[in-house]
Amino acid sequence: MSQYRTFNADDAVAYAQQFGGxxxxxxxxxxxxxxDGNLNLVFKIFDTQGVSRxxxxxxxxxxxxxxxxxxxxxxRARLEAQTLVEHFKHSPQHTVQILHFDPELAxxxxxxxxxxxxxxxxxxANRYYPQxxxxxxxYLAQTLFHTSDFYLHPHQKKAQVAQFINPEMCExxxxxxxxxxxxIHERNNYPAALEADVAAxxxxxxxxxxxxxxxxxxxxxxxxxxxxxxxSGSIFVVDGSLxxxxxxxxxxxxxxxxxxxxxxxxxxxxxGLPGHLGIRDAASAREQRLTDIQELWNTxxxxxxxxxxxxxxxxxxxxxxxxxxxxxxVWTDAxxxxxxxxxxxxxxxxxxxDIDTIRDDDMRHDCLRHAITLGKALIVIxxxxxxxxxxxxxxxxxx
Numbered sequence: 543m544s545q546y547r548t549f550n551a552d553d554a555v556a557y558a559q560q561f562g563g564x565x566x567x568x569x570x571x572x573x574x575x576x577x578d579g580n581l582n583l584v585f586k587i588f589d590t591q592g593v594s595r596x597x598x599x600x601x602x603x604x605x606x607x608x609x610x611x612x613x614x615x616x617x618r619a620r621l622e623a624q625t626l627v628e629h630f631k632h633s634p635q636h637t638v639q640i641l642h643f644d645p646e647l648a649x650x651x652x653x654x655x656x657x658x659x660x661x662x663x664x665x666x667a668n669r670y671y672p673q674x675x676x677x678x679x680x681y682l683a684q685t686l687f688h689t690s691d692f693y694l695h696p697h698q699k700k701a702q703v704a705q706f707i708n709p710e711m712c713e714x715x716x717x718x719x720x721x722x723x724x725x726i727h728e729r730n731n732y733p734a735a736l737e738a739d740v741a742a743x744x745x746x747x748x749x750x751x752x753x754x755x756x757x758x759x760x761x762x763x764x765x766x767x768x769x770x771x772x773x774s775g776s777i778f779v780v781d782g783s784l785x786x787x788x789x790x791x792x793x794x795x796x797x798x799x800x801x802x803x804x805x806x807x808x809x810x811x812x813x814g815l816p817g818h819l820g821i822r823d824a825a826s827a828r829e830q831r832l833t834d835i836q837e838l839w840n841t842x843x844x845x846x847x848x849x850x851x852x853x854x855x856x857x858x859x860x861x862x863x864x865x866x867x868x869x870x871x872v873w874t875d876a877x878x879x880x881x882x883x884x885x886x887x888x889x890x891x892x893x894x895x896d897i898d899t900i901r902d903d904d905m906r907h908d909c910l911r912h913a914i915t916l917g918k919a920l921i922v923i924x925x926x927x928x929x930x931x932x933x934x935x936x937x938x939x940x941x
Contacts, residue, residue, distance in 0.1 A: 549600050584597065616648040626638060628689065637785060658778035661777040675833075679839065692853070715760070730891070740914075813913040813916065817905040839930045873928075884913045884914070
């Protein structure tokens with residue numbers, strides 16, 4: 543991309559003035575770089591009153607936390623923008639709005655969500671948003687149904703698969719989820735105190751067979767346009783509102799992957815809460831996480847089922863009972879992918895603050911062990927966990 547250049551704050555302000563859609567663009571006067579992720583520059587653009595009005599996001603041509611030794615395609619910015627635009631069509635109330643996108647500069651301009659908070663931080667602080675889990679279930683149902691074979695004409699679906707081919711970002715997922723934690727790899731990142739627990743993952747033949755099946759599903763089941771990385775750090779919340787952001791891993795894949803990743807991050811918070819609140823005080827918050835998981839799945843399944851009854855266009859897929867049968871397959875996939883999220887966030891390159899910010903080393907290690915043990919169990923027994931009630935019972939069984 544010959545026109546590509548890395549933005550600084552002044553560039554971001556000028557770009558927002560041109561493409562932010564404000565009636566008086568000259569009101570935008572300053573920028574602050576706020577990106578805390580691994581892949582992008584993110585600028586808040588402020589007006590003359592010091593109010594943040596617009597977000598400018600630019601993809602970098604490498605993994606930010608590693609450096610230029612790990613190059614990345616800039617096309618992921620196009621994929622992110624187009625995924626969010628497509629999801630906004632079907633769930634505008636729960637998707638950040640993209641105002642402008644430039645593929646050559648790998649830059650997008652989007653609505654400012656400064657009145658919202660990142661859900662992960664709110665979960666860690668034990669601040670409860672009663673509607674959030676159901677809103678996430680609604681977002682997933684609307685976006686995944688309307689980009690699936692249930693709704694799209696086969697020609698549209700095949701065109702969608704081609705449009706959202708995302709090999710480089712998918713390769714990152716494939717490595718971090720399904721390869722790295724189960725072998726000795728330089729990207730893995732865990733305390734030395736957990737070496738025996740991690741070695742046990744590498745030596746567990748039954749576990750590795752189940753992970754191979756999950757990876758094959760991720761490779762080959764082009765079911766819907768996924769967000770691809772829907773976790774509590776890619777969701778903004780405020781009382782009454784939830785918005786998904788950061789969809790650079792978007793591609794057409796198995797629906798259970800998005801569901802499992804979302805549930806897995808609620809379970810990571812479940813595992814980490816004793817380290818933040820103490821074992822006794824964490825008990826009620828942990829029960830709330832299990833309720834959140836139940837509400838997320840039930841909302842997703844009920845809404846997907848209702849949409850299937852109302853809107854399925856394919857005569858075979860509209861056969862009574864098929865949508866329910868399909869959702870059972872989605873559930874089984876989701877449980878397995880949930881387990882793989884727990885393990886990769888404990889052993890692999892990219893951790894979560896729910897556990898990493900626990901100050902006491904012994905407690906943090908205990909929470910990591912809990913996540914690894916729970917993740918391993920869920921991957922292996924996923925086909926035997928038939929519903930969300932059995933899932934919750936299993937989670938309680940493992941502490």
